[in-house]
Amino acid sequence: MGKSLAENILKTLEESGYEAYFVGGCVRDWLLNRPVHDIDICTNAHPGDVMRLFPQHVPTGLKHGTVSVKEGGSLFEVTTYRTEGEYEDFRRPKEVNFVSELQLDLERRDFTMNAMAMDRYGVLVDPFHGLSDLKNGLIRAVGHPEQRFREDALRILRAVRFAAQLNFRIEEKTLAAMKGTAELLQHIAIERIREELQKMLESPAPAVGTALIVETAALQAWPRLQTLFAKAKGQSDRLAALPNLPHKWALLMYAAGFLYEEARQACLELKLSKRDKELICALVQTLADIHPKWDVPQNIDWQSHLLERGWQFCTELNALLQACWKNKPDRDIANALMQIYEQMPVKSVQELALNGHDLYTQLSKKPGQWVHDLLQHLWEQTAFYQLPNTPEALLEEARKEVARHEH
Ligand code: ATP
Ligand code: MG
Secondary structure (H helix, E strand, O other), X not given: OOHHHHHHHHHHHHHOOOOXXXXXXXXXXXXXXXXXXXXXXXXXXXXHHHHHHOOOEEEEEXXXXXXXXXXXXXXXXXXXXXXXXXXXXXXXXXXXXXXXXXXXXXXXOOEHHHOOEEOOOOOEEOOOXXXXXXXXXXXXXXXXXXXXXXXXXXXXXXXHHHHHHHOOEEOHXXXXXXXXXXXXXXXXXXXXXXXXXXXXXXXXXXXXXXXXXXXXXXXXXXXXXXHHHHHHHHHHHHHHHOOXXXXXXXXXXXXXXXXXXXXXXXXXXXXXXXXXXXXXXXHHHHHHHHOOOOOOOOOOOHHHHHHHHHHHHHHHHHHHHHHHOOOOOOOOHHHHXXXXXXXXXXXXXXXXXXXXXXXXHHOOOOOOHHHHHHHHHXXXXXXXXXXXXXXXXXXXXXXXXXXXXXX
């Protein structure tokens, strides 16, 4: 992806007398034959030189030496070799200094597998033996591990998520240093922590990451989240079967025995969006209601779920149940649900032959919550109780329902 375009950038830099290399994640992923999503370039040219050489650029991070160069419609980050000054607060270097040697730039990087550079002919620059660690499936800090985690504690969680993404082990001294410095994660913003946790949950081997969180007590500053991973550890291999993050969080929380309120607190701590929070809590609660043990639920009342929360929610719940039942594939819930759904003559309030406006004009009443409730009632009647979906039948039922409520 985009490699030949990026090669043009290296070529232009070289022909202007500078050094230029591919660096970091893209080199690692090429060597592993994994898909590469962003190509980073490093160079001894200063940002001003880069901007001059490539008129099509966006100055995305000049302070850190980064200019995004546009080539063939794609953007590539070109960053000047740099070291990072003293670390202020376990996360942010006070300053960055531009340097003229590639080696110094590689030294500031977190793990040996991320500290390799490659020129445009494919020649590797690998001063910390990252290739050998890659071959052995090992994550190893560059330099003194404890010092590196003290500089930037987020690296602890980066190691955890790389272990899960690549199914790698963590080298012994690196792992010991992670345990020794895990408390420093308290200084890192939860949004950044959540980001790494989510990459871990979306990885092919989430159970590897979960086990490492437990082993290193990485989330000790957030006891509820640490407990979540500790309690859900045994079920975390089920995560990979789920399509998206809210499901994954819901499964973890359910597996940890969280109910609605605890799930809500966990979502608040993670600063998840309101929408995700609401979906997760509803899933956790429903799962706990119908599925109290890790066992096949016998009678799921899909009808009431469909009415209460709609088709979308049912399919979300269905995906979760499928994952929970990984070991018992004999029950085909998806089909059962699909059948109920297909048989519903009216699949949503929007398909009714009447809308809210029709209701309050025909019944000569002021609009209000009652319109919503009444539409829901009409939908239920048409979907499951054979009320014909015609304006006349709906209006008659609506009149009866209003009368029932007024008595
Ligand atoms: P991903 O596949 O998630 O993009 P990546 O290795 O490319 O993985 P990025 O966050 O994109 O990760 O960072 C690019 C490179 O910058 C890394 O490969 C690493 O060399 C360096 N890097 C990123 N974050 C840190 C950090 N916290 N400490 C040291 N080096 C880092
Ligand atoms: Mg990257």
